Amino acid sequence: MPSYDLIVIGTGPGGYVCAIRAAQLGMKVAVVEKEKTFGGTCLNIGCIPSKAMLHTSELFDEAGHAFAKMGIKVGTPALDLPAMLRFKDEGVEGNVKGVAFLFRKNKIEAHNGVGRIAAPGKVEVTAARGPSTVLEAKAIVIATGSDVAQLQGITIDEKRIVSSTGALSLEKVPRHLLVVGAGVIGLELGSVWRRLGAQVTVVEFLDRILPGIDTEVARQFHRILEKQGIGFKLASKVAAIDSNDLMLKVTIEPVAGGTAFDLDADVALVAIGRVPYTEGLGLEAIGLKLDNRGRIPVDGRFATSVPGIYAIGDVIAGPMLAHKAEDEGIAVAEIIAGKAGHVNYDVIPNVIYTSPEVASVGKTEEELRAADVTYNVGKFPFTANGRAKANQQTDGFVKILADARTDRVLGVHIVGSDAGNMIAEAAIAMEFGAAAEDIARTCHAHPTLPEAVKEAALAVDKRAIHM
Amino acid sequence: MTDIRVPTLGESVMEATIGKWFKQPGDAVAVDEPLVELETDKVTIEVPAPAAGVLSEIAAKDGETVAVGALLGQISQGARAIPAKAEQPTKAISPAKAVAAPVSQPPKTAVAEASLAPSVRRLATESGVAPATVPGTGRDGRVIKGDMLAAIEHAAAAPTATTQPAAAVQVRAPAPADDATREERVRMTKLRQTIARRLKDAQNTAAMLTTFNEVDMSAVMALRNHYRELFDKKHGVKLGFMGLFVRACVQALKEIPAVNAEIDGADIIYKNYYHIGIAVGTERGLVVPVVRDCDAKSLGEVEREIADYGRRARDGQLKIEEMQGGTFTITNGGIYGSLMSTPILNAPQSGILGMHKVQDRPVVMAGKVEVRPMMYLALSYDHRIVDGREAVTFLVRVKECLEDPARLVLDL
Numbered sequence: 001m002p003s004y005d006l007i008v009i010g011t012g013p014g015g016y017v018c019a020i021r022a023a024q025l026g027m028k029v030a031v032v033e034k035e036k037t038f039g040g041t042c043l044n045i046g047c048i049p050s051k052a053m054l055h056t057s058e059l060f061d062e063a064g065h066a067f068a069k070m071g072i073k074v075g076t077p078a079l080d081l082p083a084m085l086r087f088k089d090e091g092v093e094g095n096v097k098g099v100a101f102l103f104r105k106n107k108i109e110a111h112n113g114v115g116r117i118a119a120p121g122k123v124e125v126t127a128a129r130g131p132s133t134v135l136e137a138k139a140i141v142i143a144t145g146s147d148v149a150q151l152q153g154i155t156i157d158e159k160r161i162v163s164s165t166g167a168l169s170l171e172k173v174p175r176h177l178l179v180v181g182a183g184v185i186g187l188e189l190g191s192v193w194r195r196l197g198a199q200v201t202v203v204e205f206l207d208r209i210l211p212g213i214d215t216e217v218a219r220q221f222h223r224i225l226e227k228q229g230i231g232f233k234l235a236s237k238v239a240a241i242d243s244n245d246l247m248l249k250v251t252i253e254p255v256a257g258g259t260a261f262d263l264d265a266d267v268a269l270v271a272i273g274r275v276p277y278t279e280g281l282g283l284e285a286i287g288l289k290l291d292n293r294g295r296i297p298v299d300g301r302f303a304t305s306v307p308g309i310y311a312i313g314d315v316i317a318g319p320m321l322a323h324k325a326e327d328e329g330i331a332v333a334e335i336i337a338g339k340a341g342h343v344n345y346d347v348i349p350n351v352i353y354t355s356p357e358v359a360s361v362g363k364t365e366e367e368l369r370a371a372d373v374t375y376n377v378g379k380f381p382f383t384a385n386g387r388a389k390a391n392q393q394t395d396g397f398v399k400i401l402a403d404a405r406t407d408r409v410l411g412v413h414i415v416g417s418d419a420g421n422m423i424a425e426a427a428i429a430m431e432f433g434a435a436a437e438d439i440a441r442t443c444h445a446h447p448t449l450p451e452a453v454k455e456a457a458l459a460v461d462k463r464a465i466h467m
Numbered sequence: 468m469t470d471i472r473v474p475t476l477g478e479s480v481m482e483a484t485i486g487k488w489f490k491q492p493g494d495a496v497a498v499d500e501p502l503v504e505l506e507t508d509k510v511t512i513e514v515p516a517p518a519a520g521v522l523s524e525i526a527a528k529d530g531e532t533v534a535v536g537a538l539l540g541q542i543s544q545g546a547r548a549i550p551a552k553a554e555q556p557t558k559a560i561s562p563a564k565a566v567a568a569p570v571s572q573p574p575k576t577a578v579a580e581a582s583l584a585p586s587v588r589r590l591a592t593e594s595g596v597a598p599a600t601v602p603g604t605g606r607d608g609r610v611i612k613g614d615m616l617a618a619i620e621h622a623a624a625a626p627t628a629t630t631q632p633a634a635a636v637q638v639r640a641p642a643p644a645d646d647a648t649r650e651e652r653v654r655m656t657k658l659r660q661t662i663a664r665r666l667k668d669a670q671n672t673a674a675m676l677t678t679f680n681e682v683d684m685s686a687v688m689a690l691r692n693h694y695r696e697l698f699d700k701k702h703g704v705k706l707g708f709m710g711l712f713v714r715a716c717v718q719a720l721k722e723i724p725a726v727n728a729e730i731d732g733a734d735i736i737y738k739n740y741y742h743i744g745i746a747v748g749t750e751r752g753l754v755v756p757v758v759r760d761c762d763a764k765s766l767g768e769v770e771r772e773i774a775d776y777g778r779r780a781r782d783g784q785l786k787i788e789e790m791q792g793g794t795f796t797i798t799n800g801g802i803y804g805s806l807m808s809t810p811i812l813n814a815p816q817s818g819i820l821g822m823h824k825v826q827d828r829p830v831v832m833a834g835k836v837e838v839r840p841m842m843y844l845a846l847s848y849d850h851r852i853v854d855g856r857e858a859v860t861f862l863v864r865v866k867e868c869l870e871d872p873a874r875l876v877l878d879l
């Protein structure tokens with residue numbers, strides 16, 4: 001029976017990073033992956049392919065709408081969707097091969113098949129074809145991630161009624177794409193197909209988009225998306241989707257009650273969230289109970305109630321983010337190796353890769369108010385930033401929330417081009433307990449968009465220069 | 468790369484506590500420039516830079532205890548080495564520093580000035596509160612802006628300052644909440660801890676008691692007035708009382724050797740030399756430099772040495788060996804106005820003379836009341852080896868010598 005120090009079930013960003021870190025720390029490590037390629041949802045059907053599509057569709061949109069104004073004459077760009085999808089697939093391939101290379105480099109043994117925890121210390125791997133093998137390990141990390149949340153009464157066929165997976169590979173641009181859920185996935189993929197020519201309508205149960213994001217940010221972003229031509233039906237729910245005709249007939253009801261109405265759509269994207277994926281792990285048999293939301297309960301050291309079994313990433317509590325899972329993967333590997341692994345959940349950035357991007361780290365104004373924290377707000381719009389003006393990308397702003405007494409940065413929220421890259425600066429600052437003044441007194445290169453971060457930090461003290 | 472090590476600290480001193488680093492990593496230093504202050508149980512000494520260069524590393528942080536020869540830090544011969552006389556910006560600043568420093572606890576980690584957050588650097592410069600004295604709550608104990616603001620507020624509120632949350636072990640019952648915020652907890656310096664321990668040891672060990680007498684200072688004062696200028700001209704130092712007291716004590720010690728002796732196990736060691744300790748109060752605490760072989764020195768030499776010791780004690784410049792080996796001690800509470808006191812022995816010595824304030828008092832002279840400048844004298848002694856008769860005789864002899872200085876000349 002092959003024996004290891006550590007077996008990681010799942011090779012998404014949580015699992016593969018955990019395996020590599022454990023190997024670096026001298027452990028003999030195996031990974032179990034049920035899909036043909038490594039990398040999990042993120043690399044295969046999530047973050048990576050969606051970013052490829054966001055990138056190409058944005059360039060397509062620019063070529064069609066902004067180039068002429070910049071003096072670049074290309075005529076009306078034509079879309080070659082199959083080539084665009086191939087471009088996306090190449091990006092995915094490059095990434096998943098990279099993980100395979102990293103496994104080889106770190107002498108991590110990969111077992112293809114569905115992993116089941118037969119007993120503490122034993123993982124049974126059942127390949128699609130062929131017999132099952134049993135592996136032995138001192139420690140097991142469950143990193144099986146999450147799956148698409150289903151909408152009750154609606155069957156996803158990944159052709160006309162799709163999840164994010166199908167929405168990344170539509171064979172042709174739908175005339176009308178209906179998106180269920182105004183969260184990150186819905187808005188990103190809605191943006192992709194809007195730019196490629198689809199009419200897009202987003203139906204959201206709540207009366208706002210992007211629940212959990214700072215309200216002011218969400219409100220401004222909502223207006224920007226509407227300007228881009230995305231339609232919103234807020235405080236509404238999809239009651240039914242009739243797929244008997246050529247067109248889908250989507251029945252929408254106001255949440256507060258009132259008259260339902262129908263919308264025709266070529267494609268409906270169900271993007272109402274994700275649920276932890278623990279099927280087939282055999283958790284019940286080993287006495288590992290899930291919480292009321294299907295997550296695996298763990299303690300501060302990522303240990304489950306069963307000794308020797310740990311869990312990280314989307315299967316445990318916390319935001320379902322690849323980088324959160326990665327940090328947990330590193331932390332749990334270090335903890336298993338007897339070191340002091342730790343994840344700071346107060347400083348986990350969150351990015352929506354639309355155009356403009358939305359990025360945040362730390363607390364929202366709503367959270368601070370709820371916690372009775374007195375804070376100062378420093379806000380700076382990109383309309384006053386030289387680089388944004390030169391690029392004519394002036395949508396959005398930077399908002400910094402700092403403790404009124406200590407000036408410590410508690411939250412940073414950015415709407416704007418490149419917000420996802422800019423938030424890293426805020427995360428570093430917060431990780432080191434920086435005051436807004438510290439950001440303000442750090443020299444920022446000119447002309448760059450991050451100067452807006454510095455100006456927002458100055459604005460906390462009501463002394464922004466360019467306002 | 469040059470190592471900075473703990474220098475030899477003197478006999479029986481094996482370790483020291485880092486008082487304060489004057490330089491931070493990255494600072495340029497010149498040869499012999501003071502780098503760090505070490506507190507021992509006897510003195511506070513400054514360790515000079517063994518080479519010019521840049522202080523590249525601090526191996527022992529403020530508050531740490533280090534043994535003789537231990538590595539304190541390193542100096543690299545960096546290109547940045549400049550003749551450093553530039554003070555740290557935190558040094559030159561406002562009086563706030565004076566109140567700020569003592570209220571803070573030692574930092575968890577010494578952080579290089581250069582690595583401090585810009586807000587912390589600004590607040591340090593503006594307020595004078597040294598970040599190194601502020602407890603840090605940031606990552607890895609870094610001092611962040613909020614810590615500085617709290618420390619500055621704390622300093623401004625002194626002396627009724629709010630206390631730091633006490634991390635130290637509580638050995639006293641917690642104070643009522645109302646009062647707790649108006650207390651402050653300050654760590655004792657090594658010197659203060661040593662003083663405390665040694666005084667209590669002396670009380671616990673010796674069979675200590677005190678005998679009193681009084682001396683008519685008319686003769687000494689007349690002598691001083693008469694020879695003041697001449698003495699000053701010849702010896703370059705003012706003729707004070709202390710020299711004459713030392714002289715009188717030596718004379719009395721010669722007559723009563725038990726007061727100049729000490730107990731060592733079952734033996735008594737009589738010392739046929741006269742090293743007289745002179746207690747000097749300083750801001751850091753009491754120190755007792757020793758004037759050696761007082762029987763062989765002229766009054767001028769003794770006075771000069773005492774003056775020199777007093778000056779250097781105030782500056783914290785006394786060497787350890789200068790405070791070792793005393794056989795008898797004189798302490799003068801009179802300079803603070805004390806009329807009467809019972810000094811505690813400077814163990815393992817067996818006697819200590821307490822001088823007091825000179826005060827005009829009515830005394831009876833040949834049946835008549837006269838006004839005389841009088842001083843009470845106190846001799847605390849270890850009754851284990853000094854008998855009451857000896858102690859009283861000693862004090863009477865001192866009194867007689869002072870009331871009639873001719874006795875000093877005549878050895879009477």
